[in-house]
Amino acid sequence: MSKETFYVTTPIYYVNDVPHIGHVYTTVAADVIARYMRVSGREVMFLTGTDEHGQKVEQAARERGKTPQEHCDEMVVRFKDLWRRFNISNDDFIRTTEDRHVKVVQHFLQKLFDSGDIYKSSYSGWYCVPDERFWTEKDLVDGNCPDCGRGVVQIEESNYFFRMSKYQDWLIGHIEGNPDFIRPESRRNEMLGFLRKPLEDLCISRPKNRLHWGVEIPFDSDYVTYVWFDALINYVTSPGYTTDDDRFSSFWTNCTHLIGKDILTTHTIYWPTMLRGEGLAPPARVFAHGWWTVEGRKMSKSVGNVVEPNMLLDKYGADAIRYFLLREVPFGLVGDFSHAALVGRINSDLANDLGNLLQRSLGMLEKYRDAVIPPVPSDAQMGDLSRELVEASRRAVAELEEHMSALAFDRALKSVWEFIGRANKYIDSAAPWTLSKEGKDTKLDSVMYTLFEAIRQVAVMINPFMPETGQKMFRQLGIAQKKDLHTITSLKSWGGFQGGTRTFRGPALFPRIEEVPEVETGKEQDKKSEARSQKPGDKGMENVVTIEDFARVELVTGKVLEAEAVPKSKKLIRMIVDTGEKRQIVAGIAEYYQPADLVGKAIAVVGNLAPAKLMGVESNGMLLAAHDDDGLALVTFDKEVGVGVRIK
Numbered sequence: 001m002s003k004e005t006f007y008v009t010t011p012i013y014y015v016n017d018v019p020h021i022g023h024v025y026t027t028v029a030a031d032v033i034a035r036y037m038r039v040s041g042r043e044v045m046f047l048t049g050t051d052e053h054g055q056k057v058e059q060a061a062r063e064r065g066k067t068p069q070e071h072c073d074e075m076v077v078r079f080k081d082l083w084r085r086f087n088i089s090n091d092d093f094i095r096t097t098e099d100r101h102v103k104v105v106q107h108f109l110q111k112l113f114d115s116g117d118i119y120k121s122s123y124s125g126w127y128c129v130p131d132e133r134f135w136t137e138k139d140l141v142d143g144n145c146p147d148c149g150r151g152v153v154q155i156e157e158s159n160y161f162f163r164m165s166k167y168q169d170w171l172i173g174h175i176e177g178n179p180d181f182i183r184p185e186s187r188r189n190e191m192l193g194f195l196r197k198p199l200e201d202l203c204i205s206r207p208k209n210r211l212h213w214g215v216e217i218p219f220d221s222d223y224v225t226y227v228w229f230d231a232l233i234n235y236v237t238s239p240g241y242t243t244d245d246d247r248f249s250s251f252w253t254n255c256t257h258l259i260g261k262d263i264l265t266t267h268t269i270y271w272p273t274m275l276r277g278e279g280l281a282p283p284a285r286v287f288a289h290g291w292w293t294v295e296g297r298k299m300s301k302s303v304g305n306v307v308e309p310n311m312l313l314d315k316y317g318a319d320a321i322r323y324f325l326l327r328e329v330p331f332g333l334v335g336d337f338s339h340a341a342l343v344g345r346i347n348s349d350l351a352n353d354l355g356n357l358l359q360r361s362l363g364m365l366e367k368y369r370d371a372v373i374p375p376v377p378s379d380a381q382m383g384d385l386s387r388e389l390v391e392a393s394r395r396a397v398a399e400l401e402e403h404m405s406a407l408a409f410d411r412a413l414k415s416v417w418e419f420i421g422r423a424n425k426y427i428d429s430a431a432p433w434t435l436s437k438e439g440k441d442t443k444l445d446s447v448m449y450t451l452f453e454a455i456r457q458v459a460v461m462i463n464p465f466m467p468e469t470g471q472k473m474f475r476q477l478g479i480a481q482k483k484d485l486h487t488i489t490s491l492k493s494w495g496g497f498q499g500g501t502r503t504f505r506g507p508a509l510f511p512r513i514e515e516v517p518e519v520e521t522g523k524e525q526d527k528k529s530e531a532r533s534q535k536p537g538d539k540g541m542e543n544v545v546t547i548e549d550f551a552r553v554e555l556v557t558g559k560v561l562e563a564e565a566v567p568k569s570k571k572l573i574r575m576i577v578d579t580g581e582k583r584q585i586v587a588g589i590a591e592y593y594q595p596a597d598l599v600g601k602a603i604a605v606v607g608n609l610a611p612a613k614l615m616g617v618e619s620n621g622m623l624l625a626a627h628d629d630d631g632l633a634l635v636t637f638d639k640e641v642g643v644g645v646r647i648k
């Protein structure tokens with residue numbers, strides 16, 4: 001293979017349950033990076049699949065009155081259908097019950113057994129049935145599983161063990177010597193901390209009298225393989241370990257595993273030591289992203305707030321969800337899903353910024369140039385405004401490349417949106433309508449060309465994130481078939497769009513959604529809070545609140561990360577504030593503060609205020625300030641505090 005390779009994987013998901021928004025998150029992220037690498041000229045392999053063995057699956061099948069295989073065959077369809085609906089472009093889908101995988105697991109085990117890295121021993125310890133994990137006495141928290149908090153049972157039996165402890169020093173050296181191996185940094189430190197305690201050997205078998213549903217141990221038919229030992233091996237089965245050496249070695253060296261933080265230990269402790277025992281290199285990078293909650297709460301069946309992705313797809317479409325998930329929070333930090341936040345993003349970023357840019361530009365090209373792209377302007381024909389836009393495009397492409405290689409999806413999108421903002425401003429400043437009215441034809445040609453080359457660049461940059469939208473844009477720009485104009489390489493030099501191309505105006509990319517809670521006016525809010533604070537019999541004490549009342553208000557510390565004036569408003573400033581999670585807050589303080597002065601400030605925020613829209617911009621929270629005749633002062637702190645700290 002001559003091209004540089006890139007191999008990306010998602011966890012293989014358990015088929016004991018249906019997929020939810022958490023599974024969608026990792027899979028969409030993997031899809032975006034796979035698509036991006038393809039258009040950057042890499043030979044890509046993208047793997048996802050399902051984890052079908054083990055106790056949980058056996059139990060789920062039993063509860064449904066099915067055999068485990070029947071259960072798996074039915075559940076896997078839900079994952080495959082969902083990935084199709086989300087336009088997931090995986091090159092392979094692996095199921096651990098497939099023969100190709102079972103063979104590799106058995107090969108792996110036999111090799112480790114032959115080299116003496118697997119041995120048999122009797123074991124007594126605490127076992128968490130739902131997690132299928134053994135724990136030592138000192139691991140337990142209040143006598144329960146330290147991972148899930150559920151009860152554990154004492155088990156004594158003979159089992160096979162992998163000599164994981166033997167590789168501890170090597171693993172520490174590997175993590176220390178390869179800063180990119182575990183990402184983000186916080187997770188790397190967490191694992192180095194974990195490795196300060198001695199590693200124990202790993203129990204890798206389950207006796208068949210307790211569990212049947214697994215890969216039989218090749219050297220002892222009374223046992224099946226521990227589900228995690230079986231599952232992790234999927235990552236080498238697919239690219240051809242033991243079956244296609246060339247393919248395997250070319251992809252394995254460039255492998256990135258995307259996972260949630262819940263399965264960090266298995267991927268960065270078990271897996272690299274297993275590979276080391278087998279004589280294989282560890283994956284190049286394991287990136288553990290953060291956890292999604294829903295409307296501020298942990299997603300759980302008992303709470304009834306599990307976000308069902310098919311319902312979201314019906315309502316918002318794949319691209320809006322893909323965009324929201326990756327734009328809303330930095331990959332690696334916690335995220336909170338809420339319909340209001342999703343609708344806010346659709347309306348402001350997708351319908352307003354991106355949709356309007358394309359729609360108004362196509363409209364002008366139709367009106368002024370019969371929908372035909374003018375020729376590429378010469379250097380002399382380009383004015384300062386156009387040159388600035390070209391420069392902004394160079395910056396956006398460079399930033400996109402930098403952020404994508406670090407899997408900083410939110411920053412990559414932010415850079416693209418800054419460029420979209422520039423292109424929108426370019427239209428306002430270059431004012432094609434005036435050029436047309438004044439008959440400045442050469443200038444108008446030059447402006448329209450520059451604008452459309454910028455839009456083509458936007459389409460290329462967003463295409464990996466929103467493939468349906470990318471394709472729609474390419475169609476409307478008249479370059480659907482010109483694949484060479486869809487690549488990141490085509491953005492390296494300005495002027496790829498050919499003059500004479502005919503464009504086609506289509507329907508709006510993202511119609512606005514008008515269902516976000518509207519703001520109440522200040523007076524209405526005041527009336528309501530007065531009514532809430534008055535209790536019958538409390539004469540003369542109308543404004544007294546109980547400690548419980550006060551505790552309902554979540555006051556937290558925050559740090560302003562970004563601030564900008566809300567267009568067309570004299571009073572409002574839109575801020576992105578870190579309160580442990582990133583949120584957008586709109587405040588009426590523009591008469592007293594410059595946006596630039598706010599960035600970096602530590603502030604006090606009402607964290608659980610209902611979302612509201614101010615001049616069409618969504619605000620999630622309110623900052624505290626004192627207002628008197630002399631002006632306005634933000635509430636801040638007299639020494640440094642972290643973000644997201646509760647103020648009481």
Ligand code: ME8
Pocket residue numbers: 010011012013014015021022023025026051231232233234258259260261262263290291292293299
């Ligand atoms: O652990 N937020 O499978 P699984 C973000 N079979 N991501 C989430 C999430 C949430 N709330 N919930 C789930 C397994 N995920 C094993 C993996 S790999 C060799 C074997 C995502 O079905 C996240 O990627 O429990 C997490 O790591 C994964 O789903 C767990 O999926």
